[in-house]
Amino acid sequence: MKAEQAMPSVIERQWPEAGATRVPYWAYSDQQVYQREMDVIFCGESWAYVGLGVEIPNPGDFKQVSIGDRPLVMCRDEDGTVHVFENRCAHRGVKFCREPWGNAKQFTCPYHLWRYDLKGNLRGLPFLNGVKQQGGMPDDFRREDHGLDELRVSARGGAIFATFSATAESFEDYLGSTFLALYDRMFDGRELTLLGYTKQLIPSNWKLMFENIKDPYHASLMHVFLVTFGLFRADQQSAIKMDETGRHGALISMRGEQKTTADNAEMKNLREDFKLNDPRLIDPVREYPGQETVVMQTLWPNLIVQQQSNTLAMRQLIPRGPEAFELAWTFFGYADDTEEMHLRRLRQANLMGPAGLVSVDDSEIMKLSQDGISPYPEVNGLLEMGGRDTQDTDHMVTEAAIRSFYDYYCRVMGF
Ligand code: FES
Ligand SMILES: [Fe+2]
Incomplete structure (x- = not known):
């Protein structure tokens, strides 16, 4: 028996007439x-990131994961196939997997000890035939009807995505040609290595994280580190791309110099007097075709694929109610990295994560955003930098990628 998807409730909210150039503040706090x-x-009809294959390399390896606020288990069966199950016993709903990760031959629910194999089949249950000819399951009870609910899974280039939908298009069609090319640029078939995790609970709505990454406007102004050391700045060569639906976005940039010019004079956070004690913190080397040093992809609905110089990471968004989300970072490299590249990736990772020299600014600003927004659900935010359209651009002085996100968001949500 499959779980029925809850029907969306009717929301008595009206999106502003101005469309994606406005975001009503109730969108960041309304429980409905x-x-x-x-x-x-x-x-719904989306492919969500759940993890990297290298996190569960061996048969029997499993890890607790989630999509949205639904707990799941990702595991590798004896044949090497990755499965993603709802972490919910088919008997009476217990979240049967309690360890964050591990290796198992089977999963046993702690309540009445129903046992499932690594493909999610119900293999056995105590008292199936009763005790002393008493009790037991009805004669027509069929174990094969009571396996774990499983999601559709797509594994491409070492990353695992899953969907609750039986009808969603293939993962490749879901990305579309532009984003498939950007994705394959990083996930090019080389074996990945896991470098580490960080995790933080940010007291803001999850959409503020996507807005932040789709917002190159702030990056040139707020981040002292990025601006000063030329890692990402509006006077550098850059591009913003969206897929055909508008749901995915990419910010692409090439590194500039630590020098004040007429083009960056308004960037008051460019500090020519700042010097790094260890310049190796930002010594990017080219590792992909092309000159891009920053490629940040936001993949609907829950993933940021990060290439900032040589720091590669998946940032997964796990909403925890309307006013909080977990940001789970998984840093990785390639199995054929030299020791030098391995150390370079680890050094550059100091820019990222909860205490990262760059991303600590974003965590703080998202909290301040939520603090300012929450008391005023009837007020609207403004998104008109760079015009009112949602087209690709070859500059960073725009909020087009955020408009594009909300344009698609409104269609999916029915606003
Ligand atoms: S709820 Fe899992 S065995 Fe009963
Ligand atoms: Fe930022």
């Missing part, structure tokens, strides 16, 4: 909106 997001965005 949040619930519909879980139903139609995270658990």
Whole structure:
């Protein structure tokens, strides 16, 4: 028996007439909106990131993961196939997997000890035939009807995505040609290595994280580190790309110099007097075709694929109610990295994560955003930098990628 998807509730909210150039502040705090997001965005017709294959390299390896606020288990069976199950016993709903990760031959629910194999089949249950000819399951009980609920899985280039939908297009079609090319640029078939995790609970709505990464406007102004050391700045060669639906976005940039010019004079956070004690912190080397040193992809609905110089990471968004989300970072490299490249990736990772020299600014600003927004649900935010359209651009002085996101968001949510 399959779980029935909850029908989205009717939301008595009207998106502003001005469309994606405005975001009503209730969208960041309304419980009904949040619930519909879980139903139609995270658990709807989308492919959501769940993990890297290298996190569960061997048969029997498993890890607890989630999409939206739904707990899942990702595991590798005896044949090497990756499965993603709802972490919910088919008997009476217990979250049967309790260890964050591990290796198992089977999963046993702690309540009445129902046992499932690594493909999610119910293999056995105590008292199936009763005790002393008493009790037991009805004669027509069929174990094969009571396996774990499984999601569709797509593994490409070492990353695992899953969908609750039986009808969603293939993962490749879901990305579209532009984003498939950007994706394959990093996930080019080489074996990945896991470098480490960081995780943080950010007291803001999950969409503020996507806005932040789709917002190159702030990067040139707010981040002292990025601006000063020329890692990402509006006077550098850059591009913003969206897929055909507008749901995915990419910020692409090439590194500039630590020098004040007429083009960056308004960037008051460019500090020519700042010097790094260890310049190796930002010594990017080219490792992909092309000159791009920053490629940040936001993949609907829950993933940021990060290449900032040689720091490669998956940042997964796990909403925790309308006003909080977990940001789970998984740093990785390639199995054929030299020791020098391995150390370079680890050094550059100091820019990222909860205490990262760059991303600590974003965590703080998202909290301040939520603090400013929450008391005023009837007020709208403004998104008109770079015009009112949602087209690709070859510069960073625009909020087009955020408009594009909300344009698609409104269509999915029915606003
Ligand atoms: S709830 Fe899992 S065995 Fe009963
Ligand atoms: Fe930022």
